[in-house]
Amino acid sequence: MGDTDPAKPGDEAPPGTSGTGENLCRACGGTGKVADKTCTECQGTGKVTTGIGGA
Numbered sequence: 001m002g003d004t005d006p007a008k009p010g011d012e013a014p015p016g017t018s019g020t021g022e023n024l025c026r027a028c029g030g031t032g033k034v035a036d037k038t039c040t041e042c043q044g045t046g047k048v049t050t051g052i053g054g055a
């Protein structure tokens with residue numbers, strides 16, 4: 001480790017937080033782009049960290 005991703009706007013929790021996981025970014029649908037621009041929610045990764053199993 002030591003190369004952790006910085007928090008992204010679309011993240012609901014920092015990576016590694018218990019009860020969370022990577023999911024497709026809803027803003028860009030996992031493409032990493034919105035209207036030919038880098039998605040700001042996931043910063044182009046197409047993935048965001050959101051809570052899982054709690055809903």
Ligand SMILES: [Zn+2]
Pocket residue numbers: 025026027028029030031032033039040041042043044045046047
């Ligand atoms: Zn996105």
